[in-house]
Amino acid sequence: MTSPAPNLRLSQNLDSGRTMLGDETFLRSLEQLAILVRRVTRPGLNGEHRGLTRSNSAEFADYRPYAPGDDFRRIDWNLYGRVGALFVRLSEAREDVAIHVLLDTSRSMDFGRPNKLAYAKRLVAALSYIALSRLDQVSVGALTYDVVDRAGPLRGKDRVHRLLGFLDSLSARGTTDLNTALRRYADTGQPHGVAIVVSDLLSPSGFRAGIERLRAARMEAVVLQVLAPQELAPAVAGDVELVDRETGEIVEVTLTEAVVNEYQRRLREWTAENERICADLGVSFHQMSSATAIETVVVTELRSRRILV
Amino acid sequence: MSVLAPALLGFLGLIPVIILIYLIRAQRRREPVSSVLLWRNLVQDLEMRTRFRRPPITLLLLLQLLAVVIGTLALARPFWETTAPPARQLVLVVDASASMNATDVQPNRLAEAKARAREAAASAGADTAIAVVRAGPRATLEVATRDSGAAIAAIDAIQPSDGAADMRTAWLLAGSVAAARPEIPATVVLFSDGSFLGPLPSIPASLAIVPIGNGSDNQAIVQVGVRRPPAGSARPDAFVRVANYASEPVERRVRAFGDGLSFDEQTVRLGARATTDLVFEPPVGTRVFAVQLVGGDVLRADDRAEAVLPQSGExxxxxxxxxxxxxxxxxxxxxxxxxxxxxxxxxxxxxxxxxxxxxxxxxxxxxxxxxxxxxxxxxxxxxxxxxxxxxxxxxxxxxxxxxxxxxxxxxxxxxxxxxxxxxxxxxxxxxxxxxxxxxxxxxxxxxxxxxxxxxxxxxxxxxxxxxxxxxxxxxxxAGPDGAAPAGTTIRLPGGVRGDLVGPEGRRVESAALALTADTDIAGLYQLRRLGADPLTLFAINVADERESDVAPRQPAVGQPIRPFSLPALGVEGEPVGIEFWPYLAGGLLLLLVVEWLVYTRRGST
Missing domain, CATH: 3.40.50.880 (Class I glutamine amidotransferase (GATase) domain)
Known part of the structure; x- marks a missing residue:
């Protein structure tokens, strides 16, 4: 096991304007985790990501009898000398996994206390650190109505500083169109690996088509929805004009208890619909509040969802 | 409850201003959200689509409105009517005798006396207890109140009479009102021409007299009498005494009536302050004899007199x-x-x-x-x-x-x-x-x-x-045949029931058994049953030389009389009452503290 990356920012203040990872204990716990990849790997460089299949890499795993057509460079001649039969050496696969962390940076993410975008940046940093620790190839994309910025691919923990710098440089702008943005990302010529979408999913056109495009590009997908506490449980505030941060659209409403209850009923239905879409597409989904500690989300919730192992 | 500064109640106009502010605030208060995706068409009937709408009923709004009401009330200086004893008593005695009907002052002396009494009542402060006594043939306490309006109404209701004033009783009545609360200084003010028998007794109050009237040009029939026909004659005799109270000789015609029909007229020449007697012979069968001075003077009531002749028949x-x-x-x-x-x-x-x-x-x-x-x-x-x-x-x-x-x-x-x-x-x-x-x-x-x-x-x-x-x-x-002075209590025949009708058809209040009747107004009175001839007739005349002698006189009173002036009775200082604006101001401060707490609590959540 390697030591934590030096000089990492350890502050946990989400509103400081800079992306942080956490204290040393949290970093060590991240290094114990890995992003679960179910089926999609990329041949080539062997990373430390343990695959689900056997391969012929140098790390021995087992023998099998020789069959015609096998590469007889894999025949274990020492064993032939001892037992007089031909066996081929098998090794455990160490697969090189590409992790694509796609962060929604539209203006709707710049909302809430704690701020959703700051929270999402920290979550992206934590997930990227897990992948970099496993020598996986990490790419980070900033999405609004398009792919507005990107970093990577990066490999190795020493690239974490660059990653944090990139996250710091991101600011909320533009409107959300996840379908378009995900399609554009899938079309960039990196059609493999795991795509982790971090967004509030407040996209008027939804996100199903975008996920389907990722899946068509042989990418495994994970959807992490971040909502602010004020979105999950609005306060009773009387007569207000609700102003959409992205479009400027105004909805006048009297925030009574009955209205808030109706909103929460609608939120539950929307969440259930999002879960159903993800289930249909074989995609993991998890909703979280920006008020929940990152440590709790990463170490407990994502592991219980089998997104991290 | 009354207020000392009613104009400041105008600050209640701040209430619509506050509501307007709330309306404006409610219209402009904006809350940014990440997206209105889930808020669209949420609850149609609760959306505020109209520009002008009912302001939100919040605790803060109610507290602010209450603060305006309390603050305005405090500024208006409300007070309760005090129940403390009055600072002074004012007893107004109004002479309502026959002479007060004299027209030497317009419209007559009684109206002048009532006007002066009204002024006195109106100028009295809220700390003054006012009593009004009518000095007619009977003395009556009309009202005793601290409400000058009620006192003025009682003064206005005083009716004239054609009788002599029972001023002694009225005076004692005024004295008893003053003596009822000896610790409160009392002033008795008499509005009179002085035509009553004196002297008046001393009473426990300071006295003031407002003289009424200034003329003496009056002639009167001061006496009338009839007697049965003497033996051998069928015609009764009627005796009339005419007096001149003016300081100049006058000549007046005297007309005699029998049952309403004139049957004789004589001219009399009267020296200054002199009298003369006349005799008339009413026609046989005359029931009511009347005599009238032709022409006018300052007092009309004593220019006519009537008498009922003794009733004949088995x-x-x-x-x-x-x-x-x-x-x-x-x-x-x-x-x-x-x-x-x-x-x-x-x-x-x-x-x-x-x-x-x-x-x-x-x-x-x-x-x-x-x-x-x-x-x-x-x-x-x-x-x-x-x-x-x-x-x-x-x-x-x-x-x-x-x-x-x-x-x-x-x-x-x-x-x-x-x-x-x-x-x-x-x-x-x-x-x-x-x-x-x-x-x-x-x-x-x-x-x-x-x-x-x-x-x-x-x-x-x-x-x-x-x-x-x-x-x-x-x-x-014996019945009440003949004639009697106004104000006399007439005894009616026993065992007879009917309506007692006075002059000009006015119904007269009489005692329950129709025994006695009050006769304040001169004229012919009839006790009658519906549709029947009068059971009893009697005549009431002024027939009082002191009343007919209308020259104002200074009453004799057994104690000093001070000059009467209205300013002496004027309001002094603040109206009597318990102001409670300080309590309202204290309540307002408390309310402001509560409002501040509510505001800060709301702001922190």
Whole structure:
């Protein structure tokens, strides 16, 4: 096991304007985790990501009898000398996994206390650190109505500083169109690996088509929805004009208890619909509040969802 | 509750301003959200689509409105009417006698007196208790109040009269009002022309007199009388006295009326402050004689006088006796009297007799008619025993009409009864063993009791006997014929019911049994039943020289009189009342603290 990356920012203040990872204990716990990849790997460089299949890499795993057509460079001649039969050496696969962390940076993410975008940046940093620790190839994309910025691919923990710098440089702008943005990302010529979408999913056109495009590009997908506490449980505030941060659209409403209850009923239905879409597409989904500690989300919730192992 | 600064209640106008601010605030308060995706068309009926809408009813709004109300009330300086004792008493005595109808001041003296009294009441402060006394033929306390408005209303309601003022009673009444609360200084103010009998007694109050009137140009009929026709004449005589109270001689015509028709007119020349007598002969059968001064002067009420001539016609007397001879003779000697006799055991009250004479007998229940009781039986309610020796008169009431002109000196009363004097009767003739003759009024009719048996005395042989019986009959049958001064309490015939109608058809309040009637206004009064001829007629005239002599006089009062001036009664200092604006101000501060707490709490959540 390697030591934590030096000089990492350890502050946990989400509103400081800079992306942080956490204290040393949290970093060590991240290094114990890995992003679960179910089926999609990329041949080539062997990373430390343990695959689900056997391969012929140098790390021995087992023998099998020789069959015609096998590469007889894999025949274990020492064993032939001892037992007089031909066996081929098998090794455990160490697969090189590409992790694509796609962060929604539209203006709707710049909302809430704690701020959703700051929270999402920290979550992206934590997930990227897990992948970099496993020598996986990490790419980070900033999405609004398009792919507005990107970093990577990066490999190795020493690239974490660059990653944090990139996250710091991101600011909320533009409107959300996840379908378009995900399609554009899938079309960039990196059609493999795991795509982790971090967004509030407040996209008027939804996100199903975008996920389907990722899946068509042989990418495994994970959807992490971040909502602010004020979105999950609005306060009773009387007569207000609700102003959409992205479009400027105004909805006048009297925030009574009955209205808030109706909103929460609608939120539950929307969440259930999002879960159903993800289930249909074989995609993991998890909703979280920006008020929940990152440590709790990463170490407990994502592991219980089998997104991290 | 009243307020001292009602204009400041205008600050209540801040209430709509606050509501308007809330409306504006409610319209402009914006809340940014990440997306309105989930908010669209959330609850249609709760969305605020209209520009002007009901302001949100919040605790803060209610507290602010309450603060405005309390603050405004405090600024207006509200106070409760105090129940503390008044600082002074003001008793206003208004003379409502006949002379106050004089028109030497316009419209008349009473109106002037009432106007001055109103001014005094209006200028009195809230700390002044005001009483109003009307000094008419009867003195009445019209009102005692701390409300000057009520006092003014009572002054306005004072009615004039044609009688002399019972100023002494009114004065004592004012004094008793002042004396009821001796710790409070009192001022009695008399509004009068001074035409009343004095001097007035001293009362526990400071006095002020507002003189009313300034003229004396008045002539009056000060006396009128009629008498039955003398023997041998069918025409009655009417006597009239005319007086001139002016300081200059005058010539006036005097017109006489018989039952409303003029039958004679004479011209009289009157010297300054002089009188003259006139005699008229009303036509035969005249019921009401009237006389009128032609022309005008400052007091019209005393320019006319009326008199009712003695009623003619047969009247029935029921004589209930076992030995009626003596009484029958005496009764039959009286003109226009029909005597009907009945034995005691056959006596029934028919109600038709004008007079019932019980001779030697008394029924268990007395009839309502006037009574002459002769020789009441021993053991009855009026006679306790029989005295053995004859009696004679040792005391005679000289004021009694029953014995007027009757010489009883030589009369020896035989078989005298020991009379029990009831509370309603008074002795007229007294003997050595007690009263011999009583007179009085019981249950609305007059009663004369002769406590001896005439047949057993020498009285029937004397001329005094028919005179005594005639006097007794006249007295018990006497009605209010003739004329009386205004204000006189008139006795009406007992046992007769009807409506008493005064001058100009006004219905007059009378006592429950129609025994007496008040006569404040001069004129002809009738006791009548619907559709029938008057049962009784009587005339009321001013007929008071002091009232007709309208020259203002300074009343004689047994204590100093200070000049009266309205400013002396003016309001001094603040109106009496308990202000409670400091409590409201304290409540307002407390409310502001609560409002601040609510505001900060709301802001922190």
């Amino acid at each position: 009247r029935e007397v029921l004589l209930v006796s076992t030995a009626p001879e003596v009484m029958r003779r005496a009764l039959r000697a009286i003109p226009q009297l029909t005597v009907r006799e009945v034995a005691p055991d056959l006596y029934r009250d028919s109600g038709s007799a004008a007079l019932v004479v019980f001779d030697g007998y008394l029924p268990p229940a007395l009839p309502p008619a006037p009574l002459l009781i002769v020789n009441p039986p021993v053991g009855s309610w009026i006679a306790s025993a029989r005295i053995g020796r004859p009696g004679y008169a040792i005391g005679i009431d000289p004021e009694s009409a029953v014995v007027a002109g009757v010489d009883l000196a030589a009369v020896e009363f035989g078989r005298v009864a020991q009379l029990v004097v009831p509370s309603w009767a008074a002795p007229v003739v007294t003997g050595p063993d007690g009263p011999l003759i009583l007179e009085g009024e019981r249950d609305g009719r007059r009663v004369v009791v002769l406590g001896f048996e005439p047949a057993a005395s020498n009285l029937p042989k004397m001329v005094a006997f028919p005179a005594l019986i005639a006097n007794a009959v006249d007295w018990v049958l």
